[in-house]
Amino acid sequence: MDRMFQALADPSRRGMVDRLCRGPASVSELARPLAMSLAAVVQHLQVLEASGLISTRKVGRVRTCSIEPAALGAAEGWITQRRAMWERRLDRLGDFLATNPDEPDQQPQGQTEE
Amino acid sequence: MDRMFQALADPSRRGMVDRLCRGPASVSELARPLAMSLAAVVQHLQVLEASGLISTRKVGRVRTCSIEPAALGAAEGWITQRRAMWERRLDRLGDFLATNPDEPDQQPQGQTEE
DNA sequence: TATATACTCAAGCTTATGCTTAACCAAGGT
DNA sequence: ACCTTGGTTAAGCATAAGCTTGAGTATATA
Numbered sequence: 001m002d003r004m005f006q007a008l009a010d011p012s013r014r015g016m017v018d019r020l021c022r023g024p025a026s027v028s029e030l031a032r033p034l035a036m037s038l039a040a041v042v043q044h045l046q047v048l049e050a051s052g053l054i055s056t057r058k059v060g061r062v063r064t065c066s067i068e069p070a071a072l073g074a075a076e077g078w079i080t081q082r083r084a085m086w087e088r089r090l091d092r093l094g095d096f097l098a099t100n101p102d103e104p105d106q107q108p109q110g111q112t113e114e
Numbered sequence: 115m116d117r118m119f120q121a122l123a124d125p126s127r128r129g130m131v132d133r134l135c136r137g138p139a140s141v142s143e144l145a146r147p148l149a150m151s152l153a154a155v156v157q158h159l160q161v162l163e164a165s166g167l168i169s170t171r172k173v174g175r176v177r178t179c180s181i182e183p184a185a186l187g188a189a190e191g192w193i194t195q196r197r198a199m200w201e202r203r204l205d206r207l208g209d210f211l212a213t214n215p216d217e218p219d220q221q222p223q224g225q226t227e228e
Numbered sequence: 229t230a231t232a233t234a235c236t237c238a239a240g241c242t243t244a245t246g247c248t249t250a251a252c253c254a255a256g257g258t
Numbered sequence: 259a260c261c262t263t264g265g266t267t268a269a270g271c272a273t274a275a276g277c278t279t280g281a282g283t284a285t286a287t288a
Contacts, residue, residue: 001125001128002123002124002125004123005119005120005122005123006119006120006123006275008119008193009116009118009119009120009123010116010275010276011115011116012276014115014192017196018196021196021197021199021200021203022199022203023203026234026235027234027235028233028234028235036276036277036278037277037278037279038234038235038236039235039236039237039277039278039279040276040277040278042235042236042237043275043276043277044276047275058235060234060284060285060286061233061234061235061283061284061285061286062233062234062235062285063234063235067196067200069197069200072193072196072197072200073197075193076190076193076194076197078128079186079189079190079193080190082131082132082135082181082186083135083183083186083187083190085135085136086135086181086183086186089135089136089137124245124246126246140264140265141264141265142263142264142265150246150247150248151247151248151249152264152265152266153247153248153249153265153266153267154246154247154248156265156266156267157245157246157247158246161245172265174254174255174256174264175253175254175255175256175263175264175265176255176263176264176265177264177265
């Protein structure tokens with residue numbers, strides 16, 4: 001998961017993911033819009049591949065890259081879960097405030113213990 | 115967006131977000147499960163706050179941290195959009211293969227030009 | 229066969245990250 | 259008043275990230 005978010009934390013890499021969502025591409029095709037050396041692009045691709053976000057296959061002298069949608073799903077899943085947690089909490093808080101009007105609001109769950 | 119994903123790329127920071135989804139907490143409360151100095155925790159919190167993922171407010175001598183759900187939504191949104199793109203592409207590819215059976219499969223869109 | 233293309237690999241450099249310690253300050257409790 | 263708790267600040271350090279250049283290796287193409 002570390003590697004996943006780390007990989008997405010760079011704009012060039014997000015650009016590559018973006019492009020690859022529209023279909024597979026070669027290394028130099030991915031490099032074209034970027035203002036950096038080919039070698040740098042390859043290093044970014046290694047990060048993406050290590051994170052599981054993309055996979056690559058070399059045929060002849062050209063390496064073709066494609067996204068690995070499952071990985072993207074994993075990152076999304078992590079976030080979605082926390083959001084769900086948060087929303088459940090908001091609901092409970094809403095219930096609490098609805099049934100105990102006018103009280104100075106405190107944590108309804110025992111989570112601020114100390 | 116860089117800062118967002120960067121912030122989520124560290125396990126300690128994800129742990130803090132996790133905890134904060136269950137409700138607000140003080141700095142030392144967030145520090146307790148972590149094997150590092152308070153100062154280090156504060157630095158992580160600065161990263162999280164700079165990314166927009168959390169907000170903090172100091173009352174008396176204790177700083178209370180809470181998640182900023184909108185930010186989490188933004189990260190989720192980025193991923194969801196790319197997934198949608200990817201799925202639309204898969205659909206088009208499916209249509210293509212369904213109507214042109216047996217052909218050695220190529221990109222139906224003009225995206226592998228070179 | 230010669231040349232260009234599409235990478236690949238290894239060094240090296242600069243800046244950013246993640247952490248530590250130590251000194252410090254302000255609020256609360258006794 | 260004194261000590262403790264909760265946090266802040268600054269300095270320093272080791273490792274990792276992002277990039278470059280330069281040289282090398284296959285694979286196509288003319």
